[in-house]
Amino acid sequence: MKTFVIANWKMNPSTIQEAQTLFNSVKEGLKNIRGLDKKAETVICPPFPYLSILSNIQDPKSSIKLGAQNCFWEENGSFTGEISLLMLKNLECKYVIIGHSERRLFLNETDRMINKKLKKVLEKKLKPIFCIGEKKKDKEQGKAQAILKKQLENGLKKINKKEIKNIILAYEPVWAIGGGKSCSPDEAQVMRLFLKKVISQKYSRSVANEIKILYGGSVNNSNVKSFIKEAGFQGVLVGGSSLRPEEFVELIKEVSKI
Ligand code: PGA
Numbered sequence: 001m002k003t004f005v006i007a008n009w010k011m012n013p014s015t016i017q018e019a020q021t022l023f024n025s026v027k028e029g030l031k032n033i034r035g036l037d038k039k040a041e042t043v044i045c046p047p048f049p050y051l052s053i054l055s056n057i058q059d060p061k062s063s064i065k066l067g068a069q070n071c072f073w074e075e076n077g078s079f080t081g082e083i084s085l086l087m088l089k090n091l092e093c094k095y096v097i098i099g100h101s102e103r104r105l106f107l108n109e110t111d112r113m114i115n116k117k118l119k120k121v122l123e124k125k126l127k128p129i130f131c132i133g134e135k136k137k138d139k140e141q142g143k144a145q146a147i148l149k150k151q152l153e154n155g156l157k158k159i160n161k162k163e164i165k166n167i168i169l170a171y172e173p174v175w176a177i178g179g180g181k182s183c184s185p186d187e188a189q190v191m192r193l194f195l196k197k198v199i200s201q202k203y204s205r206s207v208a209n210e211i212k213i214l215y216g217g218s219v220n221n222s223n224v225k226s227f228i229k230e231a232g233f234q235g236v237l238v239g240g241s242s243l244r245p246e247e248f249v250e251l252i253k254e255v256s257k258i
Helices: 016-031 048-057 085-090 101-106 111-123 136-140 144-155 185-202 205-210 224-230 245-257
Strands: 003-008 040-045 064-068 093-098 127-132 168-171 212-216 235-238
Touching (some): 003 093, 003 212, 003 245, 016 048, 016 064, 111 144, 185 212, 224 245, 235 245
Parallel strands (some): 003 235, 040 064, 064 093, 093 127, 168 212, 212 235
């Protein structure tokens, strides 16, 4: 099974030139990794304005795929500022990050909105990367698993057994994002197994076995292996490290050696 490495550029870099340079550096770096296609699926999720140009310079044969950081649940119409899945499909986007904690926090994105988006992404046959994660306060109050269960169940409302197999779940403890303080592989593994249990109860054991769960939160080239090998995740969601091309290529090299 392939390991997913999803680069979430967030609201970076500031210019289209920098975006192109970053993309090309990663593309060049990956060319030297032998057998990468069979080992890993690398997905770059840039800000919307860069998708068009990056889809033009993307080599269709390259192992890099494009993804978006968000989408809207309607197909077209009077929704100022929103981006539809048809637009994303047209730009060769294969993946969409849904429910990132920064959107939940700064834009008040709710489980209900996330559920609507997930359903639309599945309907349009793109792959959603569905993010869930507890905040520091939830963890300190011993509520982490209850929060994860709630986010998972609400987000997956009316999504059936067949559809859920196309969802990639990303466990991102909010307290571990961006701060350089990642969750320990042991702790992350406990949560991964908990998520599998919830999926198994809601769907079935075979669905739980099949679902892909990624880890995100201060992943870098020195800790990536532990989340995959020790904690059993099927990939990683990478923010900060994905903006430093040498480090990011190193990270993918580590994944290719697993
Ligand atoms: P980080 O971000 O790698 O900078 O912690 C991950 C994310 O927010 O998806």
